[in-house]
Amino acid sequence: MVLNESQVIGPTTEDRYSPLVGSTSQVESPRYRCPVVSCHQSWYRHSADETIPHCPIHDLVLIRDSKGA
Numbered sequence: 001m002v003l004n005e006s007q008v009i010g011p012t013t014e015d016r017y018s019p020l021v022g023s024t025s026q027v028e029s030p031r032y033r034c035p036v037v038s039c040h041q042s043w044y045r046h047s048a049d050e051t052i053p054h055c056p057i058h059d060l061v062l063i064r065d066s067k068g069a
Contacts, residue, residue: 032062 034041034055041055043062054061 031065033065034058035060035063 029044029046032043032045032052033039034057036055036058039055039057041057041062042065043053045052052062
């Protein structure tokens with residue numbers, strides 16, 4: 001069976017994805033960790049509005065461990 005163009009379903013110009021101009025795929029989410037070297041507690045800040053928590057084990061404020069916004 002031979003199909004003509006009107007019978008073939010495929011992506012149209014409207015169906016294609018185009019990212020916004022100037023947008024990036026990388027999102028900065030800085031990591032914070034307990035200042036006690038042997039402690040494994042860490043936390044990622046997803047918003048600048050979030051308060052940096054304390055380590056649940058040592059009750060110390062977590063410190064920034066990575067670069068980010």
